[in-house]
Amino acid sequence: MDDFDALIQAREHPASLWAGAYEVVVDEVQKAPELLMSIKRAVDAHPGRYRFLLSGSANLLLMKSVSESLAGRAVYLVLDPLTLGEWHGQPAPTLLSDVLDGRWPEEGVLPETPPDPIPFLRRGFMPALFGLARPEDHLRWWEGYVATYLERDIRQVSQVESLVDFRRVMVLLALRSGQLLNQSEVARDAGLSQPTVHRYLNVLEATHLFERVPPYMSSHTARLLKSPRAFWSDAGLAVFLAGYFSADELSKARELGAFFETMIYQHLRVICGLLTPRAKLHFWRTQSGSEVDFVVEHGRRAVGIEVKMTDAPAYRHAAGLFKFLEQHPQAVGGILLHGGRHIQRLDEKIIAVPWSLLTG
Numbered sequence: 064m065d066d067f068d069a070l071i072q073a074r075e076h077p078a079s080l081w082a083g084a085y086e087v088v089v090d091e092v093q094k095a096p097e098l099l100m101s102i103k104r105a106v107d108a109h110p111g112r113y114r115f116l117l118s119g120s121a122n123l124l125l126m127k128s129v130s131e132s133l134a135g136r137a138v139y140l141v142l143d144p145l146t147l148g149e150w151h152g153q154p155a156p157t158l159l160s161d162v163l164d165g166r167w168p169e170e171g172v173l174p175e176t177p178p179d180p181i182p183f184l185r186r187g188f189m190p191a192l193f194g195l196a197r198p199e200d201h202l203r204w205w206e207g208y209v210a211t212y213l214e215r216d217i218r219q220v221s222q223v224e225s226l227v228d229f230r231r232v233m234v235l236l237a238l239r240s241g242q243l244l245n246q247s248e249v250a251r252d253a254g255l256s257q258p259t260v261h262r263y264l265n266v267l268e269a270t271h272l273f274e275r276v277p278p279y280m281s282s283h284t285a286r287l288l289k290s291p292r293a294f295w296s297d298a299g300l301a302v303f304l305a306g307y308f309s310a311d312e313l314s315k316a317r318e319l320g321a322f323f324e325t326m327i328y329q330h331l332r333v334i335c336g337l338l339t340p341r342a343k344l345h346f347w348r349t350q351s352g353s354e355v356d357f358v359v360e361h362g363r364r365a366v367g368i369e370v371k372m373t374d375a376p377a378y379r380h381a382a383g384l385f386k387f388l389e390q391h392p393q394a395v396g397g398i399l400l401h402g403g404r405h406i407q408r409l410d411e412k413i414i415a416v417p418w419s420l421l422t423g
Contacts, residue, residue: 064094077101144188148423177419187299237304241321244293279345279358298325353386367397374403
């Protein structure tokens, strides 16, 4: 639908686009939402004859202009940025699914220390970036990506009055990636109204660049904060928007730990999507300040995950996991991800593992 002639045809005579064909691929379908009703009619009128593959850079289910969801006729898949395992051609790691099933990794020492995460955080995980060798090429790619997104993509899903204001909100959110999201605070710092910031957040979610991760709730009476955590879908984009353009600047950034958590979130999101049905991703935090970075919930099972950049994990680093398991004894257990080489049990239901076992 980037082709203007095809777009006109889609709006005026949509069924003519697939005349004489039964396997049809439509890219950037969000530009022509009227196509969906014609696709629904074709599928319903001729069961089993047509197969459509629809792709685009926006979440159709979150677009106000889309009234047809193809419910019962479509499977939705989100193509996330690449994982480190995909980049190295490795199969999906089984750490999470194993622990959910009660299978714990054997204690021991990995032959190699997990790699320095800073080069990955600076580069990012979009497929095109893996073919670029120089850091300055990565920066130019992100600069072009953000400009294209602001000038073209967001106009397809929402009316944005000021691109300058929208970009300012993006920067403020980048500096808060991995942190609790306070819309009032973002609105104040951006000099915008709360409704405007709320709408901008919805646009970022609809275009798959940003996600609000909800808190983990249960039937227990512990008072939990209800604010979500903010995460960018690519840690490299958050680092670029935050203005950390060199390895030295990034290594000294106060947000470095949060950016690292964002990278772990990316991989957890992909792994959760590989489970059937997909697992739900949360965080846990009490009013008194006890917290766990992530909670993966799959059916009646839950696993707490704490992320630390230290290469020498200790009992004290798992304090949040102990509190979580104390309040949620039905949970399978907890995982402490760290930057060292050792796989070691910290408790009967808590294990410390190198973060590379999660990312592949």
